[in-house]
Every structure is written in structure tokens, then in C-alpha cells.
Amino acid sequence: MNAHRHSYTIDASLPGPRSNAWTAFFTLMKHKVALAGLVILLGLLFMAVFAPVLAPSDPNEQDLYHVLEGPSLKHLLGTDDVGRDLLSRVIFGSRATLLMGALSTFFSAVIGVLIGLVAGYKGGIVDMVVMRITDTFMCVPALVLMLVIVSALGPGMQSIVLSITILSWTWFARIVRGQVMLVRELPYVEAANALGASGFRIMFKHLLPNVMAPIIVTATIALGGNIMLESAVSFLGLGVQQPTSSWGNELRIGYSYLEVVPLFSLAPGLMITLAVLAFNFIGDGLRDALDPRLRSSLGIRGNGYGRAGGTNAVVK
């Protein structure tokens, strides 16, 4: 509801993204949690790219004589309700899930950043309208609205990507707008203004590079959130259609057989969790690396009164 609560702001003095890209990279590498996230993410991407090589069998090949079986040598994770190899379906499922997450984040980032740039730079009525719209979206849970939209458009990859985009551009718009309002007061932007640079030029040449850091952080966290949304919608039965496999779909069907073949739902669920965790871990590390103000407020620096209780005895 309030801008200052749901978004975070960073100092206008934040160095540009290019100047400290390397420092940020090294800080990230030292951030153990982020590193773990990065490793998980690379593993998942590897899985998605090389799915045909990695999968032991065709994910759509049914074997009705062997349905709902537990793990065996032939089917390492067992089989599903129509006798398809679960491991292969989980491996191929990464493709649909990651693709939908990436596409929806990309589209919402592009739209949100553009709107945020204009709102933050122009201010006035444009800004007011944008802020009211984002506030409106904030108090309707994304999941419910998304269910409504997807069920109206009909299930499928396009409608999922479209509905996530409709719902999550506001996050980008909010953050970019807040940052732009800080940056546009900087002397060099005012100088560019005074020299008669066009609004277009100022926005893309001067403002955008300065707000890249928070955009990257937001995009990373949004990726995790969007995968979660997509999976939740699939879990409720409005995801991509069979026979395409996605983790959320597998989870939904598997859930009804939880007591018979627990891996049927536990395995795809674990994959979703890993993907969401990976992005949140990386996002956390990126925020620490790119945003010095937040880092200090999380207390990595500080004066130590909290721990020692402020007493010193002489150490000899």
C-alpha cells in the first residue's frame, strides 16, 4: 500500500552498475548462500538444455502395465498414473517451468521498467495514475487474479505467461520509479536537462544505467516468485496441458497418489522448491553485493555493542 514499505530504496550515491560490476561479482562469489543458489540454478539449466540426453526414456511413452510403481532400476523414480517414467518427466518438466518463468519475468520487466522510467521522470499525472494502479494490484492477491485470468483465457503456456506479466510488471514499475526519482535530482542529470537533451535520451542514456542494479535484484527475485505462481496455478489444475510436462502439473497429479507413490509429487515439488530457492538465494546475494546501504543495515558492519554487552576486561 505504501511505497516506502513494499519497495526498498537505495542511496542515490550508489555507483553505476558497470563501475562496480566486478566488485559485485566478487562479493557475490564470497556470499556462500548466493553461491549455493548459483550452483543449483546452473544444475537446473543444464537439466533443461540437455533434457533429451539426460532423460532415460521418452517422457511421453506410456506403459499401462506398469503404472504407479515405486522406484526400480528401470524407472529410478518410479512411474506415473499412465506408466510414464517419472524421472524423464521431471527432467523434461524443467523446460516448461523455467521457460514460463523466464518469459513472464522478461516481459514484465520490460513493461514495468518502461512505465517506471516514464512515471519517475515525468512525475505529475502520469506518475499518479501509475502509482494508483500498482497500489490497486497490490491489494488483490496475484494468485487469485491469475486464476481468474487464466481460466478466462483458457489454460496453456501463453495465457500463463500473459497473466503473470499483467500482474507482476507493477513490482518493476514501483522500484524503477522510486529509483528514478532519486537519480533524476543528481547534478549530471540536471546538467543533461539544461543542455537540452531529449527526455528519451535522458531516460535511456542517464537514468536507466543508474537503476540497473535494483532492476537486476528485482528480476532475480521475481523469477523465483513467478515460477512459484506458475506452479501454484498448475497445481490447482490450470497449467500447461498434457502431455507437456511441467513440475506443477506433475505435482498436481502426483498429489492424489501421495499415499501410494510419494515420489510422484515429492520429486517435482522438490524441483520447484529448488528453483525458487536458487533465485531467492541469488537475489539475496545480489542485493548485498549491489546495495551497500542494505548491507550495512543488515549489520555486517556495526559497533559490536549487541554482542559483548559493552564490557571489556583486560586481556593479557
Place this chain on the structure above:
Amino acid sequence: MRQYILKRALYSVLILFFVSLLIFGLGRVLPGDPIQNALMTSRMGPVNAEVIQDMKAQFGLDKPLHVQYFVWIMNFIQGEWGTSIATGERVLPMFLHRLPITLELFAGSVLWSCIIGFPLGIISALRRNSWLDTSLTTGAIIGVSIPVFWEGIVMIYLFAVILHIFPPSGYVPFSESVKGNLLSVAMPTFIMGTQGAGLLSRYIRSSLLEVLGQDYIRTAYAKGLRVKAVILRHAMKPAMIPVVTVFGLAWGYVVAGSFIVEYMFAIPGLGRMGVNAVFSNDFPVIQATLIMVAVNILVVNLIVDLLYGYLDPRVRVQR
């Protein structure tokens, strides 16, 4: 202070107006218009254009959009929420009937969030940069990002299928059996509260650390107060003020979680009603759900704002 309350309240009403516009718009855009719906409920045979025209007039659909909106919103405010297409019930009684169940879940989730979030956040801050802090902070990120449905499946599998401690699904009313009721809501509320707990502990940690670095904490030590007294009497209160605002955020998670959790655990609350309404294209129920969720979130945020103002003497006591 009074002006501040008034401003926040007015803004909430404005946003609510926008939400109602959004939902009204959705109703016009979505397939399955009210006429069709009404015809479906009345189970009449094929109808001709004249009947449809008649019905349009009857529903006020031949009037301009803004008049339609005005009629619709006035009806809604007066409690005329329409009739469910799927069940033929009046929506308002349907809603009121399920409300206590969902409210119980909300209360339970917030309780879980606080029971877990507060101590962990405080311990994390006091043992800053120790292995305990690192694991708790990592745990908090996991708590915030773990998908509700996955956590639900794992918990059902562990505690219901294997250990048989909690029932795998269903809801026992409080009036029927206190123990049965608590057992049936224990897992769902824990799952709904997990994200809030993670969020709370992270914010409490950083807020407490910030306060512990302030000059007035040094003053408190210089007075001769023991560590415990400094933390409890001088650090906790200022550290908790900004944490109040996180409740607004955590509440969003709780509300969103209720839709999935009630569906998974077959709990007959508002969340399940909403999800089922989506499946059956039951627009009167969908619109009531959306509006009431927005009202709920706006009211909670308003309370958070007021609480914030009340707790912080710099806002409460004007100079």
C-alpha cells in the same frame, strides 16, 4: 495524528474504488456474461433474442456503463452480492458462513509466524555472524521462498501418512471437538504462517542490529544496566516499531496461502470457495471474494499504519 489517520483511511477507500473498477471491468471482459449465467441457473431451454433483450433491461445491462457500475456497487455495499451460479445459494450468507473458519486459520497462521519469527530473529541478531546466525538467516530465506503447496505435501506425507499425528485433510469445527479442531488446523496454519515467520525473523534481526548500533544503547550501558535489561528495555521497543510494518507484508502471504492450503486440506473456508468458484466460472462468488480480499488487506494495512503511529512517539506525540 488525527489528520494522518484520516489521510490513510481516505486513501484506502480510494484504492478500494479502483479495485471495484478492476473487478467490474473483469466482469465485463470475462466470457460468460450475466445473462448467460442467469439463463444457466434457471435451466431454461433455448431462448430468443427478445427474451435476452428483456433480461438485459431487467438486469440494467442496456444502460450506459457508468450507470451499470453505480447500480452494481450500490447493490454490493447494501449486501446484494448476487446468487452463486454453481450452487444457487445467496453469496452473502455463503460468505458469512465460511468466514469464521478462514478467520481461525488467519489467527493461527499469525500466531505461528510470531512464535517462530520473533525468537529466531532476536537470537540471530544477538549472535550475529555466528554459525547459528548464518543457519537461522538461511533458514529464514528458505522459509520465505518455500512454495506453500510443496511444504504442504511434505508435511502431509510426514505427519499424516507416515507418523499419523495429524489428519491429512478435513476440518473439525471448534464446537464439535476442541482437540479435533486444533489438530485439524495445526498443519494448515503452520504452512500458511511459514513465510510470515521467515519474513519476520529477517526484519527483526536487521532492525534489532540497527538499534543495537545506536548511541542510546551505549548510553544505557553507561548507566550501569545489565545486558538483559538493555536489550529488553532499551532495544526491543524501538526495534519492534519498524517490524510492525512487516505484518502488512506477511499478511499478504497468509491470505494468498489460504487459497492453496484450504484447497489442499479440504477446509471449507473462503479460500476453497474462491478456488472452486474459479473452476466453475461462478462470477458472483469470484467478485465477492476479490473485493473482500482487497477490503481485508486494506484494513490490515490501515491497522498496521495506525499501530506504527501509535508505537512511535515521534509520530504519536506531535511537538
Place this chain on the structure above:
Amino acid sequence: MLLQVRNLSTYFLADNGVVKAVDDISYDLEEGETLSIVGESGCGKTVSALSLLRLIPDPPGKIVNGKIIFEGRDLLTLSEDEICDIRGNRMAMIFQEPMTSLNPVLTIGHQVMEPLMLHKGMNRKEALKECIELLKGMQIPDARTMVGAYPHQFSGGMRQRVMVSMGLSCNPRLIIADEPTTALDVTIQAELLDLMKKLTRDHFTALIIITHNLGIVARYADKVIVMYAGRIVEKALTRELYRSPLHPYTIGLMESVPRLDQDIKQKLRPIEGQPPDLAYLPSGCSFHPRCRRAMERCRRESPTLREVSDNHEAACWIYE
């Protein structure tokens, strides 16, 4: 003797090495005496004061050596509980920043009453009565209603008065005032200091004033310690120091501020250069790179404090 500080060293462990914020300082203080510690910012004067109450944030700080004998006991060997009984009770501290040193969410009354209830065993009612008296003593108008007010309702000067009444509340034997007036308007500075001086004189309380303002030193202190880069470079009675400053640093300090008894034509001479980074101190005497009278020896060896005349010590090779 109220306080004897012997070879006190406080170090900070930073990423780039050890910072010797306070390095081997010793001094004495009698009951009721006023001592002033002077120096540029970052010379270790605040750290030396915080060390007395063992308020050094740890980590990264650590008192690595020395003795602080206060009322016959070495504070550095006391247990946590024992030092807490001294803080705010026998020895109190007043901090530099009145704007941030009071807790914003607790009332003034609560904060002033706290030491009274803690150390003097008073109940709420007694403490409240005493608190109002203290605030009145610090000339805070309308003290009776002000006990219910929050710090943000006070101006900087008023807040510092509250800080002072908090420090004085348990009638301590020693008060350490760390730049008590730096953050205040010049007109309020003298008023507050005069009041403080009067109250400490009435109760025969010893006072350590930490400042960079030589005017304050001249007006309020009985004796002075001049610190540079964590060490004491000169120690003297106030009058003695003003009459004949010995250390080139002290001389430089005096020449860099305007004085009323000075010839108008005489120019102010700032000390050249910057105070050194405590993590990378110069070899020999830390002051030699900025010293006008530096000799070859200053580059190699660090001078120790020695008595040059009666009650007047300096650490400089010129007086060898």
C-alpha cells in the same frame, strides 16, 4: 587519589591491521579535580574515556594492557556485575550527541529515573521526585510535566541538560563529559558548562572534559592532557600549559586559534598536514611529519613523556 590510569592501551582490530587508538597512557585525578583531554578528532581521546567505563565495543576493540584504579579498585579486573554497579553510579558519562544519545521511545522521566532505581534502590515514586529535582537543578523549565515528554520534543540544548541530569543523578565521584557541547549552539555551550561546573563543584565531583576547544580548557580545567595519535604528548596544569606550552604540537594548537589577548596583526598559523591514519603511524615520533622542529632523531625514535618543569611533562626530543 580518586583515579589512577596506568599504561592503558586500547586497540582495535581492523581489516587492515591493528589500530592503536590509545597507546600506553597514564594519568591521575584527585577528588573534585577537573581534567581536560584535548586533541584533534581521531586522536584517541574518546576511546580513552570509553575505556575507563569498559564501554569499548568488542569486537573489534580490546583493552590490551593497563590498570584503571578507581576508588582503590582496578576496574579492568572487575566482573561484569561489578562494573555495572560502578557505571552510572560512581562514575558517569555524558556523550557528545544529545540528539541520538537518548532513547527516542522512552520518556525523559523514565530515562533519568532508571539509574536512581537501579543503583539507589528507589521505588518509582521516590525516583520520580528525585528526577524532577534533578531536572529543575539543570534549569529545565516545567520539569514536572516534562518528565512525561519524549526526547524529540526537546531541543538539542535541553536534551543535553537531560543527559547531564542523568549523569549526575546518582551523585557519582567522577563524570566524564565527551565533547558535551560540540553539537550545541555557541551561546548555549557556556551556559551548560557553567551549570555543570557549578553542580560538580557543589558535590565535589571530579570531572574529565574531553574537547578540542582550547577555550573550554582554559576556562574550566585544573589540568590538561594533550593527546596526539593515541599517545599523551603533554601533561600540565592548565595555567602552566597556557603560559609556556612545550610540545610543538601544543604550540601549534595554540597558534591555530584566535585569542583575545593576541596582537591583531599576528596571523593564525594552522598546523600543516593531516592527522595520521592510526593504522599506519609514521616511524619514530608520530608527529614528526607535521612538526616544524623535527630532527633526524624524531624520525627514528619515539620520545617518552618526561618532566620538563614542575608539574609539566612533555614527550619531545627537544627537551632531552
